[in-house]
């Protein structure tokens with residue numbers, strides 16, 4: 708049986724999209740059947756056996772569409788394995804786990820997701836035109852090895868439980 712996985716993400720400047728693509732590619736290499744979509748393009752999670760969902764962090768919050776998605780699909784997400792990540796920290800803070808916003812933490816508990824994974828982000832020069840204090844953080848802090856390692860952990864968990872996912 709092939710495990711069908713949705714990797715869905717919310718982004719403002721695009722760097723979380725590449726993280727989602729890398730997760731998708733690693734899961735595919737492990738034998739999963741994967742769709743990678745921006746959250747706005749996802750109508751339902753019911754076609755999928757498992758979901759990986761992530762959001763960029765802005766001002767310590769998730770993108771509103773990601774929180775809305777978790778709320779809207781809570782019941783269906785509860786019925787399948789879910790992994791959550793957020794992308795944000797930059798520069799010297801790149802390896803620091805970021806606090807999970809309370810609304811997300813509550814929803815993560817409801818859908819029985821494991822601890823939210825923090826993945827370092829990328830800050831583009833365009834993003835800081837109104838935030839001069841952030842100029843020194845411009846650059847790409849994304850850690851592709853960490854992203855791939857986490858994706859392999861997900862794949863291993865999924866493939867171990869594949870028979871149980873059969874619906």
Ligand SMILES: Cc1cc2nc3c(=O)[nH]c(=O)nc-3n(C[C@H](O)[C@H](O)[C@H](O)COP(=O)(O)O)c2cc1C
Pocket residue numbers: 717718719720721722723724763764765766767768794795796797805827828829830831834835838841
């Ligand atoms: C105005 C602003 C606020 C930000 N706030 C946070 C924050 O609170 N925590 C964090 O870890 N990263 C923060 N970041 C960094 C972004 O999360 C990071 O650049 C991320 O990779 C952007 O993702 P995106 O390109 O998918 O939108 C902030 C960036 C900007 C421009």
